[in-house]
Amino acid sequence: MSIDTPAVRETEVLVVGGGPTGLSAAVFLAWQGVAVTVVERHPAALRHPRARSINPRTAELLRQVGLGDAVSREHGYESQLPSVHMLRAQTLAGPETGRTEQRPPAGAGGLGVSPDAWGMIDQDRLEGVLRARAEELGATVCFGHELLGLDQDADGVTARVRGADGVPYTVRAAYVVGADGHASRVREAAGVALRGPGTLSHVVSMVFDADLSGPLRGRHDPERGRFIASCHLSTPAEGTVLFPHGVPHRWVFNTPVFPERGERVEDFDDERCAAVIREAIGVPGLPVALVPQLADGTKVLGYRIGAALAERLCAGRVLLAGDAAHVMPPTGAFGAGTGIQDAHNLAWKLAAVLRGRAGHELVETYDAERRPVAEFTLGQALLLMHRRGALPIGLPAGIDPVAYDAVVFGYRYRSQAVLGEAGGDGDGDDGGAALAPEELRGQPGTRAPHVVPGDGAVSSLDWYGRGFALLVGPDGAGWAGAAAALPGRDLTVRRLSGGAAGAHGISPAGTVLVRPDGFVAWRGHGPAREPARLLAGVLDRAGCGAAG
Template sequence: MKTTTVDVLVAGGGLTGLAAATFLSWLGVRTAVVERHSGTLIHPRARSINPRTAELLRQVGLASAVTDSGGYVSELPSVYLLRAVTLAGEELSRTEQRPPADAGGGAEVSPSGWGMIDQDRLEHVLRERAEELGADVRFGHRLVRLDQDETGVTAAVSTVDGERGIRAAYVVGADGNGSTVRSLLGIGRHGPGRIGHVASMVFDADLSGPMRGRHDPANGRFVASCHLTTPAEGTVLFPHGGDRRWVFNTPYFPERGEHIEDFGDERCVAAIRAATGVPDLPVSLVPQLDNGVRVLGYEVGALVADTYRAGRVFLVGDAAHVMPPTGAFGAGTGVQDAHNLAWKLAHVLSGRAGEALLDTYDAERRPVAEFTLGQALLLMNARGGAKVAAPAGHAPVPYDAAVFGYRYPGPFADGDGPVALEPAELTGQPGTRAPHLLLGSGSTLDRYGREYVLLTGTKVDTGLRSFVLEGAGQARHGITGTGALLVRPDGFVAWRKESGFTPEDLGDVLAALHCREPVTV
């Protein structure tokens, strides 16, 4: 079996896998991606990314690609969620559907706003960027085996040309809810469990008749989603670019003997006609994959993996956690998994950190997933659609607190678990995202990404990359003129001394962080 060698192998070429490849390659890590599908999906799935996720994509040069995508329309005066029995029938309710006006808090909280980009477009952008940075991205390659030893992992990958091997120091499992990687590792999951199954399809049709003028972007009216009770409660219809392309999701029930394979063209067209209320509607189904697949089945669930690490193999995204779509948390949580893991792998591979740093990935990200899953379920309950209650101990928090305010554990962090702070309360506490301050046309967050950064009240020579904060900046970061703040590559505060800082303080601090800095790159 022919074998190639890389630093990191990413199994899964969806959103999280391509994000991991982009972050790793940007950090100089030799990365390969294998994806069993023949190409990226022609299906939006996630309709937007939250500001914290947009910050991370900004870091790797994708700010304009996200903001200029021309995707989901959010700035129009009328952006609605409709509820009805059928699209042509009586309207049951109409509510505003857009990110909260204060989500992200504006320029005082983040240099990034909501990224109104559909997931299929974002995956295309990430694949281009990952390959531009040197990642080897292979579609039509299915991972079938993993063998670990003390120095690395050998993966067996099945292709149309036979089996090939890939040798990597580490493997990242980003292969979704039905993760092969998780199964090969024997990692279980916990949580409320399965919520339901959805058959999803993309189609072209003229819906101007049943829409009755409610969806007319050229004149400021936009229907973001239509929630219908026909052909089954839980059916959703939403636009996907242009005037004629739509996405249609409807539940199906394996417990009743139904299977995704039952959704042939005739059944799909009949379901769409029933939902729109137009019995003779001309409908053209659109293939979602290069191989012509038109219908995809998704399991909606609420589960978190029991561990995110097994030796040299790690789980990210839906392989690590599955969340219901309410709140649009899933995609962002996966991208943030990938970002957290990427810089740690880069530091260990380059010798800038010890192997123990990788243990912090599970310790940090798994509690965040459990917390965020609870928020998603609470939102489902609040909107009247929950079938599964949130686990005990979860209470709702403001949306921005869930996005920006979680706190990682660590040797210098206060408290335990992802306590959610409002963005205005993020003032340099160890374990939290460092504050954003305007810096010329950019942000203090633009200083982070590749290495640890020391922020001080006065100029001090330590060998670390460092910046001096002036009065307002010191107060915002919780230090005085003699204090210091150490920020990790991912923009989270690792350590803080409010006053009386000396360079000698850093020796014990870096050791506790499993770090062999100062080394600049």
């Protein structure tokens, strides 16, 4: 079929998958002015909370595209309650065998690291917020549209899609982002394999309404400041988890299934679901009403808990993100945030290439930057799983534990789009996988520090988003003049106070180049002899060339 026929729909980027990664990719791309289309095979979003929160770094990214207030309005449970706990017990009605108080990481609240705290929003609500924002920014979002296959050539990708009406059509795009989950059809079509431990367990998940006030014994009462974030039960099997949905008397229940014993998701009809829920609660005869999770009335969903990493995230013009790129166990709540951060890293690079400011090699740095971060984060999730005894897995070899805040804020990028330092003082890249939040001082490859700029903005992080930012110290007029001598670049100059310059690791005459994703691309500690020539070379290598 010729790509000129009316049956072909054209877009700059086709995103396959309408979960948090795919929808956030649509938001970030549309925010950059890129024409983007999302296709999702399910007819509607799941009515299931799944992930219960987003970490502060992810909240920063959503605030950057105007979603900070929306996330706050749609919170699934209170983040400011005085008592939030994770419980362990054999049954909910039985005695507790463990209790852990859950608090936001110290870095967000105590170290001045971020303007954002945890976003306490359930995944189903987050997906609604993301979809609305994507469409508001001009993205086309198509639920009930299924990818059938794709082929790529030197100029783009041709995808075959079946519409909600069952009629196939063709989409022609410059790039395709596969955000279609662990069983990714995009990844399969691109011929990319997964590596890692693989499947760790299988679970069935259901949502139900029931009055659990008796077995709860006052432990979950948000109106009085008591909240159970999750309850880990050993009945009917170790690995069973119960947590509140956000609607009064509504709960989410996950329990393992064992295919090797002949158990199947299809065997969980209403009667069996009610039976396993009553067994876990420890109240025979408890009235239980299952709540449909899909628009077609589906009440029970099956999930695979696993750990794996794609052998590459870039296959020509096909790019993998989220669960299509890395399968994370739920321990540590890293999965959704890692996928959203994939999309954020990728969006500005695609925009720069599509607008002629950089070549395709900039897109290829996506793999160099994000795959090591995903591997590092996956290792930390497995370590947490081992420590908590959530699954009988061996301790991962060669993985050193890192403080949680460092995993959230301190991961580092190393690629051709991250340059060395000029006039450095030895505090650059020490080879570590992540830094503690208080150690973030503008090192190339790290997230730029949060400072209160004094210009009415809440945070210097608000300076970043669509283009590059050149931060210059109070005596950095030479750098500001060099930027003015380089027209046609997507570059904004920002003046730092002396204190803010120090927080970014430069002298008052120095400068810091920050990418649209808020990561430091390059740093000059002091003045340079030919600043315009030096800066031009730096910008070209970092992906901020003059528009083509």
